[in-house]
Amino acid sequence: MTNYDEIDFSPLDALADGEVVTHSPARDVRLPSGKVLALITLDNGRDHTRPNTLGPTTLKELGANLDALKDRAGRGEIHAVGITGKQYILAAGADLSDISRVDSKDTARLVAQLGHHVFGKLSDLGVPVFAFVNGLALGGGLEIALNSTYRTVDASAAAIALPEVFLGIIPGWGGAYLLPNLIGIENALEVVISNPLKQNRMLKPQQAFDYGIVDAIFPAANFLEDSLKWADGVLAGAVRVERKNEPGKIERLTKWPIAIKVARGMLESKIGTVPKSPYAALELLDKAKSGTRAEGFAREDEALAELVTGDQFAASMYAFDLVQKRAKRPVGAPDKALAKKVTKVGIIGAGLMASQFALLFVRKLQVPVLITDLDQARVDKGVAYIHEEIGKLEAKGRLDGDTANKLRSLVTGTTDKSRYADCDFVIEAVFEEVGVKQQVFAQIESVVAEDAILATNTSSLSVEEIGEKLAHPERLVGFHFFNPVAVMPLIEIVKTPQTADAALSTAFVVAKDLGKNAVLTADAPGFVVNRLLAKVMGEAARAVYEGTPIGEVEKAFAPLGLPMGPFQLIDLVGWKVAAHVQDTMVRAFPERFYANDNFHALAELPEVVEKDKAGRVTGWTKAAEKVLKPAVGGTRASADDILRRVQDGLAQEIRIMLDEGVVPEVQDIDLCLILGAGWPFIDGGASPYLDREGASERVFGDTFHHPVIRGIGA
Numbered sequence: 001m002t003n004y005d006e007i008d009f010s011p012l013d014a015l016a017d018g019e020v021v022t023h024s025p026a027r028d029v030r031l032p033s034g035k036v037l038a039l040i041t042l043d044n045g046r047d048h049t050r051p052n053t054l055g056p057t058t059l060k061e062l063g064a065n066l067d068a069l070k071d072r073a074g075r076g077e078i079h080a081v082g083i084t085g086k087q088y089i090l091a092a093g094a095d096l097s098d099i100s101r102v103d104s105k106d107t108a109r110l111v112a113q114l115g116h117h118v119f120g121k122l123s124d125l126g127v128p129v130f131a132f133v134n135g136l137a138l139g140g141g142l143e144i145a146l147n148s149t150y151r152t153v154d155a156s157a158a159a160i161a162l163p164e165v166f167l168g169i170i171p172g173w174g175g176a177y178l179l180p181n182l183i184g185i186e187n188a189l190e191v192v193i194s195n196p197l198k199q200n201r202m203l204k205p206q207q208a209f210d211y212g213i214v215d216a217i218f219p220a221a222n223f224l225e226d227s228l229k230w231a232d233g234v235l236a237g238a239v240r241v242e243r244k245n246e247p248g249k250i251e252r253l254t255k256w257p258i259a260i261k262v263a264r265g266m267l268e269s270k271i272g273t274v275p276k277s278p279y280a281a282l283e284l285l286d287k288a289k290s291g292t293r294a295e296g297f298a299r300e301d302e303a304l305a306e307l308v309t310g311d312q313f314a315a316s317m318y319a320f321d322l323v324q325k326r327a328k329r330p331v332g333a334p335d336k337a338l339a340k341k342v343t344k345v346g347i348i349g350a351g352l353m354a355s356q357f358a359l360l361f362v363r364k365l366q367v368p369v370l371i372t373d374l375d376q377a378r379v380d381k382g383v384a385y386i387h388e389e390i391g392k393l394e395a396k397g398r399l400d401g402d403t404a405n406k407l408r409s410l411v412t413g414t415t416d417k418s419r420y421a422d423c424d425f426v427i428e429a430v431f432e433e434v435g436v437k438q439q440v441f442a443q444i445e446s447v448v449a450e451d452a453i454l455a456t457n458t459s460s461l462s463v464e465e466i467g468e469k470l471a472h473p474e475r476l477v478g479f480h481f482f483n484p485v486a487v488m489p490l491i492e493i494v495k496t497p498q499t500a501d502a503a504l505s506t507a508f509v510v511a512k513d514l515g516k517n518a519v520l521t522a523d524a525p526g527f528v529v530n531r532l533l534a535k536v537m538g539e540a541a542r543a544v545y546e547g548t549p550i551g552e553v554e555k556a557f558a559p560l561g562l563p564m565g566p567f568q569l570i571d572l573v574g575w576k577v578a579a580h581v582q583d584t585m586v587r588a589f590p591e592r593f594y595a596n597d598n599f600h601a602l603a604e605l606p607e608v609v610e611k612d613k614a615g616r617v618t619g620w621t622k623a624a625e626k627v628l629k630p631a632v633g634g635t636r637a638s639a640d641d642i643l644r645r646v647q648d649g650l651a652q653e654i655r656i657m658l659d660e661g662v663v664p665e666v667q668d669i670d671l672c673l674i675l676g677a678g679w680p681f682i683d684g685g686a687s688p689y690l691d692r693e694g695a696s697e698r699v700f701g702d703t704f705h706h707p708v709i710r711g712i713g714a
Contacts, residue, residue: 053096081125218230
């Protein structure tokens with residue numbers, strides 16, 4: 001097994017350039033019993049907006065400090081060691097800017113080995129080590145705790161997680177071996193694989209305690225004091241630590257292999273076999289059932305080295321940077337000082353989409369929200385739905401009683417359009433037809449103040465055309481949400497040639513206040529997400545029309561790594577919506593987009609496709625087979641042909657969108673696809689994938705990125 005003491009870690013010094021070092025000073029704390037605990041506090045000297053991270057210099061300093069504490073423990077000067085963090089934060093894991101500069105597989109392996117070398121010292125001090133998880137603990141931050149002897153957690157800690165699989169890697173500093181041996185295989189599968197694949201879901205402190213990741217949970221007010229008292233009780237034998245989820249011999253022999261097999265089947269059905277990190281993590285968790293800690297750590301070293309140098313991690317880092325930085329500073333957004341203060345919101349419509357808007361606006365802005373519709377029955381139904389949803393949030397403990405009552409009182413409904421007079425921001429959620437939208441805006445414009453902002457949620461229609469009959473088209477802006485409204489983080493903000501900066505600025509500020517990420521797009525058919533999804537859906541429809549079975553078409557799209565196949569997606573968004581979007585795109589660009597009458601025929605059916613238990617499309621319903629009209633004498637396409645057509649089609653369309661100025665840069669297209677369509681991090685959106693697959697070169701003789709975003713290989 002690897003002897004970490006014999007490894008030369010000096011090559012990692014090159015990664016430490018510019019590192020924000022998290023220091024690890026220790027101070028002696030005399031416990032109530034008189035015993036002495038040396039308390040390490042991780043602190044990078046910055047406020048909570050710059051979490052503690054764990055770069056090479058940080059790790060080496062921590063290692064040296066632990067060596068000194070081991071010497072003191074050997075002399076009997078200390079009886080225990082504690083480790084905690086600065087206010088609100090233990091540590092947010094490895095410094096990803098360091099890892100993204102790794103230049104070889106050997107260097108990547110050294111990163112894993114250095115973490116194991118330093119964290120391994122926590123279990124070799126000769127005295128018990130207590131991790132006091134006082135706040136955010138992600139990745140390597142949580143692995144510090146896992147390498148400790150005992151763990152407590154602050155009940156107000158922001159989040160606890162091993163999110164590595166979300167980023168295309170694995171927990172590489174002990175997590176993949178230690179966690180299943182602490183909390184059992186099923187719980188570990190949830191934390192290491194399932195949660196990262198659910199939009200990077202994280203644990204609350206109570207969940208971490210229930211899983212058995214931590215041994216005790218204390219309120220924030222006296223967290224450190226309570227933790228020290230608890231630690232003193234453990235040292236004295238007065239507190240007995242029970243770990244009910246720790247796996248026994250029977251679980252290792254029976255439950256463990258079954259859980260791994262089930263998890264593998266779930267992964268294959270839900271995400272396919274393209275993503276590498278979930279399967280690498282699964283393999284590590286499987287092997288953690290037996291063997292030594294040293295063997296487990298050595299396996300993590302090799303797995304991390306392999307993944308860090310691969311294409312999927314490089315693309316994930318690109319995507320992560322987009323979501324963490326570019327999304328928070330939208331390109332093209334006017335000065336926020338130009339924004340109109342929104343004190344009341346109007347929503348035209350009271351159907352499901354309008355009601356979802358109302359719920360989001362009232363929760364996030366906490367201002368009066370007015371909904372209207374053609375008759376009082378529809379209005380009453382919409383208001384009842386909103387009140388019911390607020391009640392559900394209250395029942396789940398996500399809203400207290402006073403807040404829930406306040407929100408209910410802020411939502412009103414009417415058929416009287418004059419009530420819009422004092423609204424500052426009015427958004428429509430009516431039928432997707434230009435004439436209908438023009439009509440409702442004409443009614444509203446005569447009522448609202450001259451500086452009130454009008455917003456349309458159209459998914460693909462021309463915003464400029466919708467505003468053609470307005471006296472003040474400069475106040476109109478596109479404000480396109482994605483379904484489900486509460487969950488999807490993207491809003492496409494659409495600017496027409498007439499849109500004033502004040503309207504645009506207001507839209508960006510409102511989007512941010514709603515907790516959404518906004519991307520500016522020009523007023524082009526389909527904007528960004530629907531335009532590119534229409535390309536994907538169209539190629540799928542073309543293949544079926546040519547005579548390729550639907551199941552084979554779905555499988556042909558698998559290498560894209562999308563969260564669902566094209567027909568599964570169409571079934572989710574609705575066949576009528578899909579038919580409308582395809583028609584819009586074909587009208588705009590008949591030479592590049594595809595649609596046929598099958599879309600409309602299928603849209604009239606109650607059920608169109610058959611699905612398996614995982615929701616994957618397996619075939620048509622009998623009713624769908626009766627109405628489908630395949631091409632006469634069509635040539636059935638192979639999976640390779642279908643994939644190549646969609647790759648080349650996407651590359652062509654993205655290049656045209658950039659040339660037309662639909663968005664400022666290709667990064668904005670990738671950001672839209674990641675946030676609005678669930679495009680995987682491991683692709684980096686679309687453009688890095690298309691570059692790597694050669695589609696960019698095939699279509700326009702160049703690449704979107706220079707250099708191409710890819711791993712460094714061996």
